[in-house]
Amino acid sequence: MGSAVGKYLMELFAKPGDVQTSSIAIFILGLVGVTVCCLLFNLRSVFHKPPSQIKKKRRRSLGSYVNHVSTVSTTQHMRNRVHRKPYSESHPSSQQVTVTCREVPRYQLSILCVSCGRVPSKKACRYSRCGECCRANKASVCTAHGTGGSAALGIVEGALDDKPQELDLSYMNLKQCPSRIGYVGTQLVCLNLINNRLTELPEEIGLLRGLEELFLQYNCLKELPDAVGQFHKLHELDCKNNHLRKLPRSLGNLSSLSIFNATNNLLQSLPSEIGNLARLEELCLHSNQLTELPDSICNLLNLTALYLGENRLTKMPADLGKLIMLTELDLSSCELMELPDSLSRCTSLIKVWLSNNKLQTLPDQLGRLHQLKELHVRNNCIRYFPASLSYLQLYTFSANQNPLLYEWDGPARAKLTISPDTDVPPLVELAARQVARCNVAWMDGDLPSELAALLRSRKQCSSCEGPFFRFYQSEVVFANIGIFHRVPLYQQICSPFNNMHCQPVDLT
Numbered sequence: 001m002g003s004a005v006g007k008y009l010m011e012l013f014a015k016p017g018d019v020q021t022s023s024i025a026i027f028i029l030g031l032v033g034v035t036v037c038c039l040l041f042n043l044r045s046v047f048h049k050p051p052s053q054i055k056k057k058r059r060r061s062l063g064s065y066v067n068h069v070s071t072v073s074t075t076q077h078m079r080n081r082v083h084r085k086p087y088s089e090s091h092p093s094s095q096q097v098t099v100t101c102r103e104v105p106r107y108q109l110s111i112l113c114v115s116c117g118r119v120p121s122k123k124a125c126r127y128s129r130c131g132e133c134c135r136a137n138k139a140s141v142c143t144a145h146g147t148g149g150s151a152a153l154g155i156v157e158g159a160l161d162d163k164p165q166e167l168d169l170s171y172m173n174l175k176q177c178p179s180r181i182g183y184v185g186t187q188l189v190c191l192n193l194i195n196n197r198l199t200e201l202p203e204e205i206g207l208l209r210g211l212e213e214l215f216l217q218y219n220c221l222k223e224l225p226d227a228v229g230q231f232h233k234l235h236e237l238d239c240k241n242n243h244l245r246k247l248p249r250s251l252g253n254l255s256s257l258s259i260f261n262a263t264n265n266l267l268q269s270l271p272s273e274i275g276n277l278a279r280l281e282e283l284c285l286h287s288n289q290l291t292e293l294p295d296s297i298c299n300l301l302n303l304t305a306l307y308l309g310e311n312r313l314t315k316m317p318a319d320l321g322k323l324i325m326l327t328e329l330d331l332s333s334c335e336l337m338e339l340p341d342s343l344s345r346c347t348s349l350i351k352v353w354l355s356n357n358k359l360q361t362l363p364d365q366l367g368r369l370h371q372l373k374e375l376h377v378r379n380n381c382i383r384y385f386p387a388s389l390s391y392l393q394l395y396t397f398s399a400n401q402n403p404l405l406y407e408w409d410g411p412a413r414a415k416l417t418i419s420p421d422t423d424v425p426p427l428v429e430l431a432a433r434q435v436a437r438c439n440v441a442w443m444d445g446d447l448p449s450e451l452a453a454l455l456r457s458r459k460q461c462s463s464c465e466g467p468f469f470r471f472y473q474s475e476v477v478f479a480n481i482g483i484f485h486r487v488p489l490y491q492q493i494c495s496p497f498n499n500m501h502c503q504p505v506d507l508t
């Protein structure tokens with residue numbers, strides 16, 4: 001290409017005899033040739049470089065420090081790149097990158113905790129974890145993080161200065177909680193004492209007025225100090241798996257408490273003040289030794305979950321039906337003989353566990369719990385279910401291990417099938433119903449003896465819920481509940497012939 005241009009220029013300028021012109025032409029030709037050569041060489045060198053080097057060339061023009069990079073050996077060059085990478089990633093906009101000699105090695109040595117990946121691990125930790133994660137791993141707590149009283153005291157003393165919002169003294173094999181903990185300050189929101197061997201808590205703990213979460217599970221606590229009543233901001237209190245025999249009355253002062261877990265303790269009774277916990281939503285008292293509940297528990301109107309399984313309860317408070325927010329109720333493995341009829345007013349219930357009790361019947365109007373999806377009544381003394389059960393759309397219904405009536409057991413069914421021989425109840429029955437319906441207060445001697453005797457055998461109509469005594473119609477029918485068993489359903493109707501509102505459940 002260069003020679004073609006040269007020829008063209010020669011033809012243009014070369015005129016015989018004109019020495020000056022030809023020498024000028026040769027000069028220009030040389031100039032153009034050199035320029036073209038330079039250009040060509042430059043282009044070649046750019047095209048033949050790998051793309052990464054082009055990029056680096058661009059970056060080189062940005063930072064002054066890199067100017068000497070091209071002269072250092074490859075290994076050194078690679079190391080520089082490794083060091084630079086995180087910086088250029090974390091500061092994509094900063095153009096002047098300066099890396100001092102001290103920063104680079106420090107960055108390399110601070111290894112993040114292998115568990116949480118957020119906090120630097122402690123150098124001496126055998127498991128390369130931070131203190132919190134190491135202690136949280138029950139299976140392998142590292143000695144580097146320290147256990148026992150002195151280590152805990154060290155953490156508490158540190159917290160006295162740092163004023164943290166959370167304090168973690170879990171998995172430290174503590175037999176005693178340092179009483180200095182009370183002075184960590186009211187900024188403390190969460191205190192974690194899980195999995196130690198504490199038998200008591202210091203009264204000073206009550207000074208931590210800012211606490212919102214207090215975790216005491218898996219210890220050997222025999223009681224909680226009265227001072228816990230001072231945590232007016234406490235939202236969650238977990239003391240499951242301890243040795244608690246009773247709870248302090250001051251517990252009722254926890255006006256913000258919404259979750260209380262005392263599963264797996266030795267509680268024999270509850271203070272009636274528990275009914276003051278107006279905000280309580282979840283109450284877990286599974287696996288204790290409760291024999292009865294205070295009636296005040298029916299005041300916990302915000303309660304959505306109540307777990308009382310594996311206790312020794314023989315009856316439930318009559319006003320249980322006030323808990324209309326309740327969605328889950330666990331009363332399994334107790335010694336319940338009956339349930340209050342009012343249970344059928346807890347219409348938010350979705351799951352109910354009643355297995356392993358001594359129940360003979362279920363509340364007649366259970367079918368009103370129209371949200372109910374799970375009903376467990378395994379291993380009880382039930383012979384038949386209320387007919388209203390057929391209104392429910394149950395997903396789970398476990399009813400085995402009950403002495404249920406057999407469909408072919410004619411004599412037993414005949415006994416339960418009653419039909420009145422007149423259309424209209426006798427006068428004494430009507431009088432008794434009226435007295436009962438109007439809740440007339442009466443004493444012995446006020447009423448004719450026959451009426452008084454009748455009033456002592458009050459029953460409830462399966463259809464209208466009205467009172468009746470000796471005049472009624474009853475029957476056992478077999479029907480499928482949901483997609484499950486064919487079970488005996490029983491109903492008693494007070495006015496089969498003359499009350500439009502009092503019709504048997506249609507089971508056909």
Ligand SMILES: *[C@@H]1O[C@H](CO)[C@@H](O)[C@H](O)[C@H]1NC(C)=O
Pocket residue numbers: 229249250251252253273
């Ligand atoms: C906490 O409860 C106890 C016992 O129920 C009561 O005597 C006391 O006055 C309450 N304290 C506060 C601060 O409300």
Ligand SMILES: *[C@@H]1O[C@H](CO)[C@@H](O)[C@H](O)[C@H]1NC(C)=O
Pocket residue numbers: 240259260261262263282284
């Ligand atoms: C209470 O503890 C039991 C047992 O560990 C657990 O199954 C339950 O979920 C806990 N309840 C709450 C509300 O934390």
Ligand SMILES: *[C@@H]1O[C@H](CO)[C@@H](O)[C@H](O)[C@H]1NC(C)=O
Pocket residue numbers: 278279301302
């Ligand atoms: C239920 O809790 C709310 C706040 O979560 C509270 O305002 C209300 O008073 C509580 N209900 C009762 C009956 O105490």
Ligand SMILES: [Zn+2]
Pocket residue numbers: 461462463464465466493494495501502
């Ligand atoms: Zn009726």
